[in-house]
Amino acid sequence: MGVAGRSIYSSKRWERARFLAKRRDKFACVQCGSRNKLEVHHLRPVRAAPELAFDLRNLKTLCRDCHEVETNRELGRVPDAAQTAWKSAVAELARPHRKEK
Numbered sequence: 220m221g222v223a224g225r226s227i228y229s230s231k232r233w234e235r236a237r238f239l240a241k242r243r244d245k246f247a248c249v250q251c252g253s254r255n256k257l258e259v260h261h262l263r264p265v266r267a268a269p270e271l272a273f274d275l276r277n278l279k280t281l282c283r284d285c286h287e288v289e290t291n292r293e294l295g296r297v298p299d300a301a302q303t304a305w306k307s308a309v310a311e312l313a314r315p316h317r318k319e320k
């Protein structure tokens with residue numbers, strides 16, 4: 220099998236696809252509108268769909284922050300709402316009781 224995930228990022232073809240994606244998205248993050256630190260995200264990860272690596276329909280422009288969130292979500296690292304609620308409930312229980320005056 221060919222296309223290793225990483226190698227596409229150093230190709231000329233990716234440089235071009237990335238530029239086209241950014242231009243299409245008007246050089247702004249599609250999530251928050253930021254124009255700083257723009258990166259191009261694959262909707263379907265390259266390792267899952269290498270044939271879509273340069274397909275503009277599979278690309279969207281994100282700032283680095285949004286990209287990180289997106290990537291973490293993909294990797295299942297972001298806790299879902301239920302888990303977050305559970306954690307804060309636990310934190311609440313662990314908090315020492317306020318002293319009565």
Ligand SMILES: [Zn+2]
Pocket residue numbers: 248249250251252253281282283284285286
């Ligand atoms: Zn953003």
